[in-house]
Amino acid sequence: MNNYQLPDQISHLLEENKKREQQEFRDLIREGGYVPPENELLVDAVTALSMGKNVLLKGPTGSGKTRFAETLSHLFSQPMFSVNCSVDLDAESLLGFKTLAYQDEKQVIEFVPGPVTNAMNHGTFLYIDEINMAKPETLPLINGVLDYRRTITNPFTEEIITAKDGFGVVAAINEGYVGTVPLNEALKNRFVVIDIPYLQGEQLNQLIKDNTRLEDDRIIDLFVRLSGDLIQAVSQGKLSEDAASIRALLDACDLSVLIPPKRAILRSIIDKLDEDREKDFVLNLTETLFG
Structure with missing residues (x-):
């Protein structure tokens, strides 16, 4: 072994x-x-x-x-x-493929791993x-x-x-x-x-601090609360998993350094959703937290 x-x-x-x-x-x-x-x-x-x-x-x-x-x-x-x-995905994508190459001015077939x-x-x-x-x-x-x-x-x-x-x-x-x-x-x-579950609470707070440009503790806490609400809504079947993506949340945190948080959430999370009811749900959460 x-x-x-x-x-x-x-x-x-x-x-x-x-x-x-x-x-x-x-x-x-x-x-x-x-x-x-x-x-x-x-x-x-x-x-x-x-x-x-x-x-x-x-x-x-x-x-x-x-x-x-x-x-x-x-x-x-x-x-x-x-x-x-x-x-x-096919065998070539996994294992590699053959291609033409030149050695000493001669054409040869090489395998690219x-x-x-x-x-x-x-x-x-x-x-x-x-x-x-x-x-x-x-x-x-x-x-x-x-x-x-x-x-x-x-x-x-x-x-x-x-x-x-x-x-x-x-x-x-x-x-x-x-x-x-x-x-x-x-x-x-x-x-x-x-x-692997979603990160929440203090661990998410630290992840935002370590991986985004956002430094305002008050805004970070609001994003952590938003994430918790989104995760709960996903578990209740009100939202698709995309809405609670931590990757999307981190994007919103980054953008909120230069644009208002509500607009950052719109670009990073809400506009990625397909259904209007889900967009409205997240927008209402955002309005409640960020005013």
């Missing part, structure tokens, strides 16, 4: 975290750009990766799954090759974003990459590729999102699942 060698600093902090919550651990996490709602989420993801397991980050759109993956990459000091899944083969050959992370957007017949191509074999036969070169030490897979999924399909059991069983 392919196991990671955890950096000594992380190994020590993980061990200490079993005994008590460590501010030092959270500071190290913050350097990677994402502080999870609970330390255990990141501890469990790091533990799974260090044991050679694949990690599937599951959560609503804009909840920070990609930032979570980037933080894992940061903690392991591992570069990360990425796959952005869509219905157009894709993100999967690059990550395997370099022993780094592979991040598969929105994995359930891909067609069900595409992802079985990499089943051997995702199980204990860590091996694939490249259909374009017939080369058998075995991942180097350090290779690991992190994937993200938005369940029930438009254009997605359920993961088949064979694929899902190749992952350890980490459920």
Whole structure:
């Protein structure tokens, strides 16, 4: 089995975290750009990766799954090759493609590696974003990459590729999102699942301070309250998940440094919604909080 060698600093902090919550651990996490709602989420993801397991980050759109993956990459000091899944994803998008090139003024055929083969050959992370957007017949191509074999036969070169030490897979999924399909059991069983909730309260407050230009504590508190109201409305079925995207909220915070917060929310959140009733709902919340 392919196991990671955890950096000594992380190994020590993980061990200490079993005994008590460590501010030092959270500071190290913050350097990677994402502080999870609970330390255990990141501890469990790091533990799974260090044991050679694949990690599937599951959560609503804009909840920070990609930032979570980037933080894992940061903690392991591992570069990360990425796959952005869509219905157009094919073998070439995953593994690479052949192209014409010149060597010593002679035309030759070269193979350009894709993100999967690059990550395997370099022993780094592979991040598969929105994995359930891909067609069900595409992802079985990499089943051997995702199980204990860590091996694939490249259909374009017939080369058998075995991942180097350090290779690991992190994937993200938005369940029930438009254009997605359920993961088949064979694929899902190749992952350890980490459920990522929205950031709220003090953690969201700190995220805004760390990742936007907004410095006015009063306005930041209002944005945190707005986010909480949006998340509650989503849970009650009054709004789609897009309305509560943390990514969109951070955009609104940034814009509010130079334009009125209500207009910033209009551009970053409200105008992205499809239904007039949802737009009116968010607009009413905005008017109530920001006046």
